[in-house]
Amino acid sequence: MINWFHHSRSSFPRQEFSSSKKANSVGFIGLGQMGFKMAQNLYNKADSSLIIYDINKSATQDFISMNKTSATDATLKSIDIAESPVDIVRRASVVITMLPSSAHVEEVYLGKDGLVHGADKESLLIDSSTIHQSVSKEVAHKLTGKGATMVDAPVSGGTVGAEAATLTFMVGASSESDFHRAKPILSHMGKNIVHCGTVGTGQIAKMCNNMLLAISMIGVSEAMNLGIQLGMDPKLLASILNTSSGRCWSSDTYNPCPGVMPNVPSSRDYEGGFGNTLMAKDLRLAVSAASDARVTILLGAVAQQLYNQLANTAEYAKKDFSSIYKWLIKSGGK
């Protein structure tokens, strides 16, 4: 087994890997902002060796460097860099992917060196990317055609949750047993592991939640702004909304009006949190899925335009999505 601090990959021909070695390895593809932290928790908590892959070579090297000193028992828990997605699935029975878009998922799973070419009955593939639900379904369909098990498991909780291993995973799994096979692995990286239904429903649940979240957040921003401009005290208004029928997570847990709550992005100039760019992406998936599903989402469509605007404005692109409050006021020149 290749271990990054002992020898190079090439000294271990593929055939050498026994089924048991494969069973004891977990693959992780996609070491971006989220994936890096998730893979770290997996490495720290799971009893498995880790095989990692990223088209960005420096990401995998950084991961190796980061863990060099902390490694205590190299024989049990090594970290290895794979040559390609298919290389990983041949050497690890469980593979987790965390990729930025539908196109990347298609490439990693179905492309020339994609997972589909090495997956078999032993394989469990967990895609935690947030992508178009129809792509999740299509990819899963092709992988299960090879006998593999596949679940979609997009996350919420952001980089903070990824680091603290408190993510929520919304899991689409064809059966209870598929779900229970994935759950212990996801538990190393998250706190709430929710079974949403069959394959693809993880994506659907996340998309529906985030669309509702965006609408609520804009709604709270409009209501707070209106009340304040008419003379109400922000904290008093928020407390009234929070004990009335307007109550929602965006008002009582993540209020977008600066000064109403401590320790939320609105009280630190909208730094950190869930960025406008990511919200714009999720809303775009929702608008596209709604067209496919023949569903009309008027508020969702307006919300998409507003977050698209924020995502494309230098001042707001990297801010938390509650900065829509600031934008609503500022774009009015006040």
Next chain:
Amino acid sequence: MINWFHHSRSSFPRQEFSSSKKANSVGFIGLGQMGFKMAQNLYNKADSSLIIYDINKSATQDFISMNKTSATDATLKSIDIAESPVDIVRRASVVITMLPSSAHVEEVYLGKDGLVHGADKESLLIDSSTIHQSVSKEVAHKLTGKGATMVDAPVSGGTVGAEAATLTFMVGASSESDFHRAKPILSHMGKNIVHCGTVGTGQIAKMCNNMLLAISMIGVSEAMNLGIQLGMDPKLLASILNTSSGRCWSSDTYNPCPGVMPNVPSSRDYEGGFGNTLMAKDLRLAVSAASDARVTILLGAVAQQLYNQLANTAEYAKKDFSSIYKWLIKSGGK
């Protein structure tokens, strides 16, 4: 003047009313669907005589009839029908008004026989109508010019809350002492009595809450409809939203999707609850106030159009406002 069980009004010349009698009487103007039930609770619970008025004579007669048999101590707690608003304010130190629109409030307070012509330092005027916040402020300004105390105290809780005396009153009062003078009277008719700030803020708080409520309800409807059309189980989707950042009163307490929750309007074909007509009215006030306040409310404006549509559709006009869920599906012909 009619005192239904003892004598006619004419036997009580105005000057005869001592300050103590006036202090022991409460006036109530506007015996509509809400006002009738509120006045009943007031009569049942308060130690005061009641003087009532409504331009619709049969409403006051019905109230008298309703209470004939239940009256036990006529000397202490009589019910009297006043000739006009000004007649009431001359005979009762506290007057509550519950009227359908800004125009009615202007007429009852500032019209020919309006309260302004009889109000004095002793008078406490409580307007529980839901009207334009600028009218609340203007009326209060004129009444306080006469030395009277005025508060706006619109309600939420609907006819069910009016009957059960569990209404929430959102009170705009210029001072803590004004608020505390009104509170015990309102407590006979409601459960939560919230001080929202100075005069007019009761209206503002209610309007902001209801606008946010409408936006959330449409948001939940769009999200539930999208998820269900894409294949998710309604109850499962609702439970996910309710433990995620999309959580809101419209999803966890009043879910608009039939079958998700028992005992809410969506599970009885949207009967009862808070009607589309009333929601349309509140949204119209919000859009108008936002124009005045120079505030942009894009989702609020779209919500107003949708509820205006429902309020003007025979099938939906009298249904609960969560019926937007049904309308979204049906207007798509499904």
Next chain:
Amino acid sequence: MINWFHHSRSSFPRQEFSSSKKANSVGFIGLGQMGFKMAQNLYNKADSSLIIYDINKSATQDFISMNKTSATDATLKSIDIAESPVDIVRRASVVITMLPSSAHVEEVYLGKDGLVHGADKESLLIDSSTIHQSVSKEVAHKLTGKGATMVDAPVSGGTVGAEAATLTFMVGASSESDFHRAKPILSHMGKNIVHCGTVGTGQIAKMCNNMLLAISMIGVSEAMNLGIQLGMDPKLLASILNTSSGRCWSSDTYNPCPGVMPNVPSSRDYEGGFGNTLMAKDLRLAVSAASDARVTILLGAVAQQLYNQLANTAEYAKKDFSSIYKWLIKSGGK
């Protein structure tokens, strides 16, 4: 008859005015930006004496000063300042009003010294204000109750049209004869005098046109912006739209994209033209009338919010309404 350069008003007691003198006088109330120029054209072109009124005394004085030197035949065409609206209608058989809002029209027509108190069978009242159509109807109803003839005749064409006497008047008149009585007078101030139907339809036609205009202008701005960002040449794109089914006045006569057409506001940094504040006002009337009429106007409502935003932004408040193009780009931070 009072003539401003000979003697003061007080030397002419009211009873002195013969019917023929009254018939030869035209009253004008409201000498604002539009009214001043309109009254000037009326004075220049009509064979009538003019009696003017404005609550702003300096406006009437300025009008007098402006015309002092140009007066050539004082006996035939004098200018007089009235004491009140009712004073005008007693001395002039035709009265034109050009006022900023529904409230002003109600005051001038129905208030304490309002026109209604002096109007009679001889009176023709022409209201060129842009106001709520229901107010037009209500005021006309009260005036015709006094035997007077009343028409609503809001204008389009802006201050440029007012100065050049090229305004379009949209006239609501109960009968063809009412319309033909008003037409020659309006012809002194405008070029197109259109009979839109019964009283109130002038307001309705203008409101419908301007709502459509706002929607088209935003539509052209979105389409031009989208095409240009995707790489198209602005002039070429405009020429394609203008010969295709997207063609509209906002694209072929008043294109909002700088450089596409000469001599339109977009080519002079949106100076002049029809201001965002006025468009916001007209859209507000439309949204309000649509609620009354039980009509859903989704695009109209979104347009109102956008123009409300522009009207309330210092940078845009006084710009032409085609500046929505600039705002759409700039609010995106580009």
Next chain:
Amino acid sequence: MINWFHHSRSSFPRQEFSSSKKANSVGFIGLGQMGFKMAQNLYNKADSSLIIYDINKSATQDFISMNKTSATDATLKSIDIAESPVDIVRRASVVITMLPSSAHVEEVYLGKDGLVHGADKESLLIDSSTIHQSVSKEVAHKLTGKGATMVDAPVSGGTVGAEAATLTFMVGASSESDFHRAKPILSHMGKNIVHCGTVGTGQIAKMCNNMLLAISMIGVSEAMNLGIQLGMDPKLLASILNTSSGRCWSSDTYNPCPGVMPNVPSSRDYEGGFGNTLMAKDLRLAVSAASDARVTILLGAVAQQLYNQLANTAEYAKKDFSSIYKWLIKSGGK
């Protein structure tokens, strides 16, 4: 391979085709509702032999059957069915494609038997499909890599224009010479051949125009509905809009209100014309392209939702897009 009146494809080995034979043949791929009629005009008017292809075999057979009797000079103008897209491009120097979606275009151009595998310096490829502009650019990029010339040339004018050869072609061509090479061929099928700029601009121009068209049509529908509900005569209102600043193609050439104009879809229960399904598709392309281009299109996004709704409603799916007028009224239950 079938040459329906002379010989089978197999009698003509590929190498046999001289450059002059190839130069004298035109290929046409996609014989759907539009393509069938376009190919017919091409066959009727051009001096070229035609080679056709469609995955639906009956479409090509129908085309052959249709033209059997009318053929007069078989040697000059034969019709041949190709085996695949690549088969066509090897035998015809000009190939026109008319396909339903981006995915189909990718398959026909870049798929296993796609045009890219046979295209060379001699090839002129004209794609008249309405697809995502980025796909147009990507496909053209790959084809020009083989030395071929490619232009995008989406059409407007519908099946009526396709039949009458009066279509408008919006052409994206990298150079004037590319454009002039395509123009004479397109002239057999259309009347207006517009050069919109470089490759992809044909799609962009069409998309921008149709988005503006949708917005205008909804705007006209809202304005007409509002005016009529407030009491105006439909024809009179239309005539006022058409001579005012609200004037647009949707009001003066294609008015959506029944009875206002003869010979438009609104006067025959919205039969014929440009269907809601096609408009929904174009708007979806626009919303997607706007997200890519970082452009905010609020009215465009609302328009997309409305047409998505109509396209998914049995009653409206096949109606002309001006039926939004009827839907606006009916969804309000009137």
